Amino acid sequence: MINPWLNRYAYAVKSHLPAQVRNDVADELLSDLIDECDYRSETLGRELNDDEVKQLLQERGHPLLVAANFLPRPSLISESLFPLYRQLLQGLVMLIAVVQLSFSAIRAAQAPDPNFWQLLPQLLWSILNTSLYGFAWLTLLFYLFAESIKKANLLQRWQADSLPLVPERGKYISRTGSAIEVVVLIYVTAWVNKTIPQSLGEPSIDLIFSSEWATLLPWITAVLIASLALALSKLITPYWTRPKVYAELALHLPTLMLLFLISQWDNPITLIIGAEENANHWAASSNSFRIALIGYGVYAIVDTVRKWGVLKAFTRG
Amino acid sequence: MSDNHAKFNKLTMELRRGLLVMAVLEAVVTPHYGYSLRRHMEQNGLTVDEGTLYPLLRRLESQELLTSDWQVQEGRKRRVYQLSTLGEQAREVMAREWQQLNQALTNLTEGAQ
Known part of the structure; x- marks a missing residue:
């Protein structure tokens, strides 16, 4: 018994x-x-x-x-990818906080009588809510990423030849910066291709692209995807190599050309805040894009000079 | 002090965990069911809790190092484990590795003195 x-x-x-x-x-x-x-x-x-x-x-x-004890212990994020995941998650939450804060500031500026004590919990809730979605999506993407790496046996198939040259002064790339870059590029690519909602929050904030954008969209997407691939490579191997420096510099040219073409249009982007009848329209004029073009041009020059230093360090190394 | 004790405990547990596969392969040279294997190991100075032993037996079986079948012994149904041919080869490889490691450790210890 x-x-x-x-x-x-x-x-x-x-x-x-x-x-x-x-x-x-x-x-x-x-x-x-x-x-x-x-x-x-x-x-x-x-x-x-x-x-x-x-x-x-x-x-x-x-x-x-x-x-x-009798069950297998699968993990959503593999140990080897966890540092990358954590940095991307930090970048994502920071970006979401900045975007939501900006939107709240715009709404507060538009409201006739903004109430700080009403706006603050709304802001915190929107950050938490959006971050949870971001967390879920990022976790899912990383799971798929880890599975594909495992299937392709990528980490096991590495070659010593792929090790980076050591420049005179250690030129490491900030992983936090790359993580933010990846998140921003994914978001912008999804936005310009209208794969995510174009309208945000309540009262809604819409960014309306002018009809000319359709003519350049494939090129803009191509530049964004190339930039995303480069940002991912900087995130996974956070040090400069010659191909990475050349790719980064080469991407300045098409970006400048696209900005130049966009700056020729009238009102390429219109920001609409609120519902149809009471909506406030703010059109970004072609002058705004000319200023952006000049700003980016200056950045490209400074960046080229800096990267030139990195290339020279490789030569000496 | 208790912090150090916990650290040392963790270290020794890791060491034991690494050796456990070898110990089980050595122990099942003679067929055993789970409980008798646990007792046999305990009598020889190696206490293994059942939460570790049974999942390990299943893992070794899935790796084809052990085979098992249900038998009636002493009027009771028992799952009896024994070493497979592959397990026998693995046991020999591990025993050789262990001897080499033991020798290396002895050399290191004597060198340090």
Whole structure:
């Protein structure tokens, strides 16, 4: 006669196990428990009472923990990719906070009588809400990324030849910067291609692209995807190599050309805040894009000079 | 002090975990069911809790190092494990590796003195 507590315990463990091993594991567990009871009975010279049997089960641990020992332990984010994941997540949350803060500021500026104590919880909620979506998407993407890396055996197939040259002064790329770059580029690519909602928040904030954008969209997307690929490569291997420097510099040219073409249009982007009747329109004029073009041009020159220094360091190294 | 104790405990647990596969392969040279294997190892100075032993037996079986079948022993159904041919080869490889490691450790210890 099997003590009913042993049966109850084996049944509880069984309920946490997958169907294909359930009966087998539970039978073996029950057999082990009966043997342990027999051993203790022999030592005591009498049958175990219910309290002693329950004490034995306490020692074995919660049925869920016992069952967990028999289950594989898959992880959504692999250990090797976790540092990247954490940095991207930090970048994502920071970006979401900045974007939501900007939108709240715009809305507050537009409202006739803004109430700070009403806006603050709204802002915190929108940051939390959007961050949770971001967290879920990023986790899903990383899971798929890790699976594809595992299938392609990428980390095992590395070659020592791919190791970077060591420049005179250590030229590492900030992973936080690359993480923010990746997040921003994914978001902008999705936005210009209208794969995510164009309208944000309540009252809504819409960015309306003029009809000319359709003519340049494939080129803009191509530049964004190339930039994204480069940003990902900087994130995964956070040091400069010659190809990375050349690619970064080469991307300035098409970006400048696109900005130049956009600056020739009238009102390429219109910002609309609020509902249709009471909406406020703010059109970004071609002058704004000329200023952006000049700003980017200056940045490109400064960046080229700096990267030139990195290239010279490679030559000396 | 308790912090150090916890650290040392963790280190020794890691060491034991690494050796456990080898110990189980050595122990199942003679067929055993789970409970008798646990007792056999305990009597030889190696206490293994059931939460570690049974999942390990299943893992070794899935790696084809052990085979098992249900048998009736002493009027009771028991799952009996024994070493497979592959397990026998693995046992020999691990025993050789262990001897080399043991020798290397002895050399290092003597060199340090």
